[in-house]
Amino acid sequence: MTRTARGSGRAAARKAGKPGKAAPAVPAAPAASAPRAAKERPPKARGSHAARTDPRERLRRVLFLVPYAVRHPGIPVKDLARRCGCTEKELVEDLDFLLGVGSPPFAPDDFLDLYVERDRVYVALHQSFSRPPRFTESEAAALAAAAQGLGGEGRERAVEALRDAVPRDRRASFDELVGRIYAGAPPARDSVLGRLQRAIADRHSVKLAYHSASRDAETERVVHPYTLAQRFGHWYLYGHDAARGKALAFRVDRIRDCAALPDRFEAPSEAELARARLFSEPSGEPVRLRLGPQAAPWALSRPGIALAKRTEKGGAVVEIRGAGDEWATRLALSLGGDAEVIAPASARRHFVEAVRRTLARYEPPGS
Amino acid sequence: MQKDQRLLDLAALLLKAAEPVSWREIQEQFPEDYGGTDEAAIRKFERDKADLLELGIPVRYAAGDEDLPAGYLIDRDEFYLPDLKLPPEDLALLYVAGSAALASGAFPYSRDLAHALSKLSFAARAPGASEAAAFAARRLTADAGEPRPEVAQWIEELSRAIALRKRVHLAYLGAERRERTERDVDPYGLFQKGGAWFLAGYCHLREDIRTFHVSRIEALTVNPAAPRTPDFKPRKDFSIAAYATREAWEYDVHAPVRCRVRLDPPIPAEVLASFGPRARTREEGGGAVIEVDATNQEGLLRHVLALGERAEILAPKALRERAREVLSTLARRLA
Structure with missing residues (x-):
């Protein structure tokens, strides 16, 4: 068999095999409306796009796309695109591409067959791609x-x-x-993190003994734990606080104790989660630190620390969102005397007090 | 034919075949791809096989016997992602852990991680809560305003280079000397500490193993020559975990000095743990005295200062004096 013979054999087979199925699918079906045309296009027609995207990425995507569509017949194009981590346009291009995939002798039934009908994706023939391949x-x-x-x-x-x-x-x-990646683990917090993870996975409410920074007191909270997120080197629990009637973020290192309760909660809707924020919008004035030339480069390479302005001789003023007074003091002191907290006023006071009291530990009594 | 199509066609053929497919038959079915001289065709086929394996699809050669002809095949059991043999809670945990890592914005092999999470929904029968958790985690970090796309890019490129053992060329802004240097590095591994990522590797400029703060990398190129041939072999005694769990006062700056620190009660578990597994702790008057051997006293000083008035350096005297000096200078400036 020559290439042309095989190529035209494929195309002819596709054309002959399809009309019955393709016709009703036409209205809102870009993929099904011109599948063969897409296949017949020489490779370069899609050149610029193909050059931009790694062909291996596409293969990995379609090896997931096909089985996922098999398992979820009639999944909306939009949802499938989101699952595959691509745009709807890319998904439709993938479907076009897949229609050209088959195996010898390239009879109509030897091809993959996916089609779109009223913006939903169906798989007629999956050619054994019914489950994704093993993990790489x-x-x-x-x-x-x-x-x-x-x-x-x-x-x-x-x-x-x-x-x-x-x-x-x-x-x-x-x-x-x-053995080449170490993502680190804060060992002392393992048990709280571990219990939170299980509660999230099992959808159990948790009772927290939580140190609230704003009130500087321990409070008891009942929370529906939604997820964990890491920011600025801290773990946060994001979940719905029943008593306060809204979803909030909790610093995991301020959770002294955590117990799963027997009751389960309903999974939050995607609409509710789409509004999720780790830090509430009016999180107040960001903390500002003035840094000397020694401290500036170190601090600026830490995540979550933004440059506000450069000062003379390589110093800097930096801003940190969502940080409490105590955290700001600790950060400034960890920079070994080359940094001070300058704003907001409460954080400044906290810092000045901490320096004074810590210094007192090193001064002989009565001096 | 386009390569991606050829790979899938080949996989479809071998998946469907009831018995191993001979090389001759494969050549007949893919005439322009594996036609031509035998040697060139076999090389191309071997490359395709390697590409398929990189996608998680193993193509095997069966030598054949009286029942079966010799040829290539894809064993379905070896191809399909198996159910992970884990209790459902562990599977859910894996899902949550992976999502949180992906949501952090910069994680090694993050594209692979995204694919792995997608696939996990097949291997794990992931409960709805886990998928919701994944969605929320990604959502939470999407708008957190940390525009450091280059860090994510460096991590992605470094993770490839680590896997393929390719040398990298860095333009690096050293924090200590604050100067830009260029150097070749054999990337050994990546580790995370305090929310930031570090590269550990053999530095050809300093001729020793060095650590690099990924966000201080200004430019990076991976050796483009012979992408599938490794450039180096990591030192046998290198352990990324040992590197990553080194405390700041254990950096190799001077000869070891025994240091003592007093902690006042109540001592939170994480403060105690922050002195690392090699610290010796003695309870005293409700509080504790911690003893460590420091090879970088400045690191210990900063760690103790950050603990504020709850902590105090007791010994050596010189370090205690240095702490007093730092604090009194600060106090004078603040007055």
């Missing part, structure tokens, strides 16, 4: 590193299971990669 070693290693970073109790089991899900020939590479 870097996929599995990235997940393993993430699990390690969170320090859950099931980490060892998870790494073992991930390893088993990598093709046999790549397991040695997986082992090596796992």
